[in-house]
Amino acid sequence: QRNTDSFDYSSYHTLEEIYSWMDSLIAEFPDLVSKLTIGSSYEKRPIHVLKFSTGGTNRPAIWLDTGIHAREWITPATGMWTAKKIAQEYGQDPSLTAILNKMDIFFEIVTNPDGYTFTHTTNRMWRKTRSISSGSSCIGVDPNRNWDANFGGPGTSSNPCDDTYKGPFAHSESEVKSIVDFILRHKNVKAMVTIHSYSQMLMYPYGYTSTPTPDADELYAVAKSAVDALGSLHGTKYTFGSMISTIYPASGTTADWGYSNGIKYSFTFELRDTGRYGFLLPADQIIPTAEETWLALMKIMEHVRDHPY
């Protein structure tokens, strides 16, 4: 597409098309959007992050990422729709404008570029990275079990052939380490939202222990308001709560790492489930999913804006 208006969200797009779309968005909103390359994947594909900023130096920031499990087109599709929405609404929507006048937003739309490409070309159901494990013929690590947050604990697998294989050590995957390095270097990230599909859930730490975080009450309230806002558009019912109480014990996850590293507002989204197709979401549900998710994201981002720490 020559510009981002004509983008067809109901079709899959190659990684190159998504990266080219990112460049188009930057060209259309040059005063707001720029691109950082924070690393490269195992197979040497660049890892790009969109930066939405109205100026200032090292402002407090919100981190968003989509598509860590590559087979779920709905997640990067929602990411692209959301990125466009942020760009379009700045200067139009007073609340988003107030967020961007105070904070930067970093948005990694394709968190697992190798997995995404493999999904496109070889195995539609692939969900891991593509790194090689020594001593095994099985390939890839679950990038959402690879973070240094009770790494290797409950809800992870040590078997390289499993879909929840944690990897040989924390941050062994360059796709994960690139984010870790970026956020630790930045030092001023105040919120981290990682967007997956599908289970219709909004969760906060912890995933590896049932002990509540010191901020559990506040995170509960934020999640509730986000889920209420989300449901107001199409009536989609989300469950929410700490990861371990809502879905299952999971160690080494993005959200737990974020919280453990001082990012209080750390959430994981599981997008819409049709109850029939799972992440093979019908094309006509992609934009409604993105639209309802936007309302929840706004609630989270507004809370972060209004509760500096």
Next chain:
Amino acid sequence: QKLFIGDQVLRITAESHEQIALLQELQGLEHLELDFWREPVRPSLSVDVRVPFASLQPVRVFLQSHGIQYDVMIDNLQVLLDSEMEEMNHSRQR
């Protein structure tokens, strides 16, 4: 490109922690090459699993012999992927 002809996705509803434990046992049977879309955790959460065509019979026998309820959520995954592809091509042409 890998094909998923005859693969089914089952939505399994466990009624007890004992059935969850059985499903976790099933999950450990690597030769079946099951792909758990939603893992067995607790009875209130349904389990979705893609079962390769070659493993359908043993998996169904396992579930039935333990009285574990399931529905076929996707009857033939490749048919769904083909129709998804067709829908996308149509959309692209439009």
